[in-house]
Amino acid sequence: MMKRSSKLWALLLALAMVLSLAACGGNGSSDGKDAPPADSGTPADTGASSEGSDQEAADSDLAYVQGKGTLIVGMTDFAPMDYKDSGSDEWIGFDADMAKAFAESLGVKVEFLELADWDAKSMELDTKAIDVVWNGMTLTDDVKALMSTSEPYCLNGQVVVVPAAKADQYQTVESLSGLAFAVENGSAGAEQLDALGISYTAMQNQAAAVMEVASGASEAAVIDLLMAGAMIGEGTSYPDLTYTVQLNDEEYGVGFRKGSDLTNAFNAFWKEAYAAGTVMEVATTYGVQESVIEQ
Amino acid sequence: MLIPVTLSLLEGMGTTLKLFFLTLLFALPLGLVISFGSMSRFAPLRWLIQTVVWIIRGSPLMIQILIIFYGPGLLFGLPLLPRFTAALVAFVVNYACYFSEIYRGGIQSVPRGQYEAGQVLGMTKPQIFFKVTLLQVIKRIVPPMGNEFITLVKDTSLVRVISVYELIWMGESYIKKGLIWPLFYTAVFYLILSGILTILLNQMEKKLDYFQ
Numbered sequence: 001m002m003k004r005s006s007k008l009w010a011l012l013l014a015l016a017m018v019l020s021l022a023a024c025g026g027n028g029s030s031d032g033k034d035a036p037p038a039d040s041g042t043p044a045d046t047g048a049s050s051e052g053s054d055q056e057a058a059d060s061d062l063a064y065v066q067g068k069g070t071l072i073v074g075m076t077d078f079a080p081m082d083y084k085d086s087g088s089d090e091w092i093g094f095d096a097d098m099a100k101a102f103a104e105s106l107g108v109k110v111e112f113l114e115l116a117d118w119d120a121k122s123m124e125l126d127t128k129a130i131d132v133v134w135n136g137m138t139l140t141d142d143v144k145a146l147m148s149t150s151e152p153y154c155l156n157g158q159v160v161v162v163p164a165a166k167a168d169q170y171q172t173v174e175s176l177s178g179l180a181f182a183v184e185n186g187s188a189g190a191e192q193l194d195a196l197g198i199s200y201t202a203m204q205n206q207a208a209a210v211m212e213v214a215s216g217a218s219e220a221a222v223i224d225l226l227m228a229g230a231m232i233g234e235g236t237s238y239p240d241l242t243y244t245v246q247l248n249d250e251e252y253g254v255g256f257r258k259g260s261d262l263t264n265a266f267n268a269f270w271k272e273a274y275a276a277g278t279v280m281e282v283a284t285t286y287g288v289q290e291s292v293i294e295q
Numbered sequence: 296m297l298i299p300v301t302l303s304l305l306e307g308m309g310t311t312l313k314l315f316f317l318t319l320l321f322a323l324p325l326g327l328v329i330s331f332g333s334m335s336r337f338a339p340l341r342w343l344i345q346t347v348v349w350i351i352r353g354s355p356l357m358i359q360i361l362i363i364f365y366g367p368g369l370l371f372g373l374p375l376l377p378r379f380t381a382a383l384v385a386f387v388v389n390y391a392c393y394f395s396e397i398y399r400g401g402i403q404s405v406p407r408g409q410y411e412a413g414q415v416l417g418m419t420k421p422q423i424f425f426k427v428t429l430l431q432v433i434k435r436i437v438p439p440m441g442n443e444f445i446t447l448v449k450d451t452s453l454v455r456v457i458s459v460y461e462l463i464w465m466g467e468s469y470i471k472k473g474l475i476w477p478l479f480y481t482a483v484f485y486l487i488l489s490g491i492l493t494i495l496l497n498q499m500e501k502k503l504d505y506f507q
Contacts, residue, residue, distance in 0.1 A: 077471045086472065087299065116458045127368025129375055207471040214473075237473030 061260035062106070065131050071103040072111045074121055074130035076205060080230040080286040081136040082112070094154075094286040099134050101278060105269050118205065119186050122146040125257050132262065133255035136226060138188040143255060148263045152251030153270060153279075155291045158189045159228050159243040161213055161221040167242045170220070176245065179219045182212035189222030192247040207231075214238055222247065226288060251293070271295050300469065300477045307465030308484050310379070311451045314461065315488075318386040318447060325387060326394025333399055351392040357453050360385040364457045382454040390447060397439045401432035434503040441496040445489045 065071055073096075075082045081095040091112045103110035113130055115121060121137075124130045125147055138156060139149055162170050162179075170176060173196065181200035183189045189209075193200050201218060203209045206227055212218035223231075228243045230236075256262045273279050274295040283289040332344035351359070364381035367373040376384065405428050413423035452463040466481035 077468060079471075083471075114458060114460070116455050116464070123365055123369065127365050127375055129365075129368070129378075205471075211470055211473075211475065215475075 061131070061257055061262045062265055065262065066106060066108055068108075070109045070111045071099070071106060071132065072113055072130045073099045073103075073135075074113050074115050074124050074133045075135035076115055076118055078136055078206070078227065080226065080288060094283055094288050095134050095136060097282045097285070098273070098279070099132075101273060101282075102266060102269050106265065118184070121255070125255065128257075131256070132266075136224060136252050137255055138224070138250045139253040140188055140191065140250075143253075146258075147255035148258050148260050150254040150256075150263055150266045151270065152253050152293055154226070154252035154288065155249065155293060156252055157225040157249050158192045158222050158247040159225050160245045160247065161210060161223055161228060161232060161241055161243050162219065163213065164233075164240050164242040167244055170244050173245055173247070176220070181220050181222065182209040182218035183222045184209055187222075188224070188250060189247075193222060196247075210238060210241065213241060226252075226291060230287065296474075300474075300480065304462060304465050304477065304481060304484060307460060307462040307481075310459060310461045311448075311484075312488075314379070314383060314386060314451045314454065314459075315447060317383055318390055319444070321383075321387040322390035322394055325391035327398050329391055329395035330398035330402065333395060334402070348392045348395060351389055352396075356385065356389050356450060357456055359389055360453060360457055378457050378459050379454075382457060382459050386447075386450070386454075390443065393443055394440070397436050397443070398432070400439070401436040402428065404435055405431050430503075430506075434506075437496060437500050437503065441492070444492050444496070448489050448492065449485055 075091075075095065077083055078093075078095075080093050082091055082093045083096075084091060096112065099112075100110050113124075115124060115130075121130075121133045125133060133147065136154070136156070137143060139152060143149060160170060160176060170179070176196070177198060179198070181193060181198060182203050183193055183200045184206045185202035185204065187206065189206075190200065190202065200222075201212070203212065206221075206223040209218075209221035209223060210231065213221045223243075225243075225246065232238045232241045232243060254266055256266070270279070279292060279295075280289055283292045329344060329348065332340055333348060335341045335344070360382055363385045364375060364378065368375050375381070409427055410423055413427055418426070451461055454461055455464045455467075462481050462484055463478070466478040469475070469477040
């Protein structure tokens with residue numbers, strides 16, 4: 001009885017909060033005409049059909065995206081898949097360039113949205129804040145459960161990053177125990193360490209994990225092979241680091257909302273682009289041609 | 296390197312400043328309305344307002360930002376507010392609640408005798424509030440308000456959780472390029488802004504010093 005009434009209270013309070021926020025929300029946006037005019041069109045447009053839109057979108061995500069004319073790609077700064085050249089405002093990279101081509105094939109504009117928190121990706125998808133997660137995403141069981149994923153397009157693995165001077169001591173999985181690890185929170189690398197029973201400090205992203213090793217705050221990091229190839233070693237910002245053990249083999253895929261028909265559209269687009277040679281051409285530009293999966 | 300970094304941080308600073316000023320613009324009047332509600336003689340309204348203030352002040356602003364941005368989509372499948380608007384709504388509501396308590400403290404600190412004197416002179420309630428109470432309230436709330444303003448400057452960094460690209464975000468993005476100092480450098484921008492605010496608030500206090 002006690003429990004039930006406290007739950008009821010919680011519900012009431014939550015409701016009161018939501019209502020008050022909603023009330024203030026209306027207030028804020030009507031006063032807040034300073035909000036960027038570009039965006040204010042979107043909620044109004046979709047607002048009209050908001051009641052039914054949930055169902056319809058589940059029926060055809062493709063029609064939804066083509067209707068609004070933009071494909072919003074959720075990603076993070078992750079060379080060589082998605083990054084900006086210094087001084088430039090344009091996202092480039094293997095994933096970014098292919099996303100542009102995919103959007104073009106759908107007849108829509110592409111918009112890149114840099115996510116604050118990689119963990120929020122499925123929430124961003126479900127709430128339609130973004131339309132696709134396309135950012136060197138490893139196809140883990142978690143990811144497959146949360147979204148509709150494409151056929152794998154790229155090979156990857158998790159590798160251990162250590163200072164080059166100590167690299168010869170850490171060539172086997174056994175040698176890793178006892179090292180102070182830094183790894184991106186919730187990443188495929190974290191999963192590997194969990195499986196090995198090695199504890200670690202969770203970081204916001206892979207770059208921060210590498211920074212930990214470079215600064216000496218941690219002894220080793222686990223990051224994606226593709227990223228390590230582009231970010232670490234001679235000729236990069238981290239000439240004193242190197243990578244040794246590869247912990248696993250994995251594949252990259254692209255994620256859409258559950259039940260979305262964009263997944264099939266993507267798979268078809270990718271096969272065609274691969275056959276036409278576009279995929280390998282772009283991959284070669286960014287030095288990932290060895291990892292691309294043959295279609 | 297310093298100049299391009301400064302320029303890109305200034306871009307983030309623009310978003311920070313926009314959020315700061317718009318929050319003040321809407322939260323200052325809204326706070327006054329809420330403070331009247333929390334002093335209302337109509338008990339249910341008073342309780343409702345006090346509960347809302349308790350929830351808003353008692354839960355982390357970061358959670359409120361996440362709820363306002365993702366909540367409509369997650370709970371009801373509604374389209375989302377634009378990111379900046381959602382952040383602004385969260386800040387306005389949150390700061391209005393804090394301001395309301397400061398207003399309430401200021402209003403209730405004016406001796407009741409003055410109100411009664413006004414009544415004896417035949418003044419109406421609004422007349423008493425605007426001509427007698429208000430200026431004294433303003434004078435008394437300047438120091439605690441200043442505190443909140445300066446907290447607000449730094450709280451703006453929370454909006455990065457919903458990918459609003461403010462100052463700290465811009466500083467942090469350099470970590471991926473192997474530079475950590477731009478992140479620490481952002482502190483200088485916050486210091487300058489809160490320094491300017493401190494000077495302005497001190498001047499305001501001095502101006503209000505002509506009466507006791």
